[in-house]
Amino acid sequence: MSDTIWLTGITAHAYHGVFSFEREQGQRFVLDVGYELDTREPARTDSVRDAVSYADVADALHRVLTSEPANLVETVAERMAAAVLAFPGVRAATVVLHKPEAPVSVPFADVSLTIRRTPLTVVPLEPVTVALGLGGNVGDVEGHLRSAVGELREVLDEVAVGPLVRTAAMTLPGSDPQSDYLNTVVTGRTRLAAREVLDLCHRLERAAGRLREVRWGPRTLDVDLLAYGDLHSDDAELALPHPGAGERAFVVVPWAAVAPGFELDGTPLAPRATRMVGEILETREEWV
16 A cells, blocks of 8 residues: 655756756756655554654755756656655655756746656666576576676676576476576676666566476576665565575575675575585586
């Protein structure tokens, strides 16, 4: 359940714009923001401690609106959404940014941009570290993995690739036996939103001919988003960190090789990997 609190008409003189006179003289910006959250608990307690203070939200928005100039209203609106979503309990934010004094050559009343963002769709203000688990057990698995890593190097920055590990397939009780899996983990930095990274994972799978027909069935390529910065999500489509990732040797061992200090449930990957390394049938450090 989500309710919406609206703050309308937040006004500030700011210096956003492409043209030099916009940066020098500034102009008026007007902001409307609706933020979604569950208001039932503060309604029960009638205590501000259980609420998200709209005064605090307004202050944060005004502070960001009048800070570092940006060229585009798209950038400013994204910053506004990120500022609202930083408040605990806020599930989504709708931002309507007005630029009524924009340099337009014909008579007009207003220029405005409306966006809606969630923690999974907002563009991060700074690059975020992501971890992706890659694996497969059908066809040219190594070829598919190398191709996927190559694509990720084109999209992500500061890419690190873990060792290639071979493990027995995880299967459902009563299902047919499967070939062993080859897996690795890739980390990198990005300003893609979490949902965009998930879309990237699916594109890589489709490029390798992945078919989602049987749960835990054989696959040419499986690409999972394991972690996206420190974001926690219980979204049905994208739970973060990836559920169960910390209990799977084929994830933990290669992940620990590139990010030993990363913590899952408060425990660094390195000691987890030490406990699980016996489950790995084969490890290849140099493979791509």
